[in-house]
Amino acid sequence: MGIYRQVKAIPAIFAFSFLATILASCGAETPENADFADSVRVARANNVQVSQVWARSTLVPGQPTGVYLTIENATKMDVKLLHVRAEGAERTEMHDNVHTDGIVRMVPLGDLVVAAGGMEQFQPGGKHIMVFGLPQLLKPGMQLSLTLTFENASPIDVLAIVSANMNAPDTAGHNGH
Numbered sequence: 001m002g003i004y005r006q007v008k009a010i011p012a013i014f015a016f017s018f019l020a021t022i023l024a025s026c027g028a029e030t031p032e033n034a035d036f037a038d039s040v041r042v043a044r045a046n047n048v049q050v051s052q053v054w055a056r057s058t059l060v061p062g063q064p065t066g067v068y069l070t071i072e073n074a075t076k077m078d079v080k081l082l083h084v085r086a087e088g089a090e091r092t093e094m095h096d097n098v099h100t101d102g103i104v105r106m107v108p109l110g111d112l113v114v115a116a117g118g119m120e121q122f123q124p125g126g127k128h129i130m131v132f133g134l135p136q137l138l139k140p141g142m143q144l145s146l147t148l149t150f151e152n153a154s155p156i157d158v159l160a161i162v163s164a165n166m167n168a169p170d171t172a173g174h175n176g177h
């Protein structure tokens, strides 16, 4: 009898976490007085660290937007970033901006190697992650769940903070003031 009750409880837990995931993907707004630094997730997995994670706000649902972040690789091996998934988005692509004869073109990046002991940055005007088909508006202060998948390191989940600015919010990646 006791065992039956325990078994029955498991689907309820799954259902709850599934619901929580859906709510998170809707970009729940952070309280206005929340310290930005507190809401920046700095994730570590195998000494690969992701920081300065933010997304450009949108004016229309479904409008493609850019996501930016910094990856630091403190391991002794190169790691290869294969994909960045944004929760709820139709798809994401990694792009680089290439300047040729005064013209800037976006070119797809198949993957991105972060050298052993090195760092790579996605930032406005350079490499960026394009997110397509997000059903919700991204308003400043919202959060967007991202999952980074590597060829030879554990996946990393981070939350991007939505900002209307052209640069990372001032406090991104800082601890305290």
Ligand SMILES: [Cu+2]
Binding pocket: 095, 096, 106, 128, 130
């Ligand atoms: Cu692009």
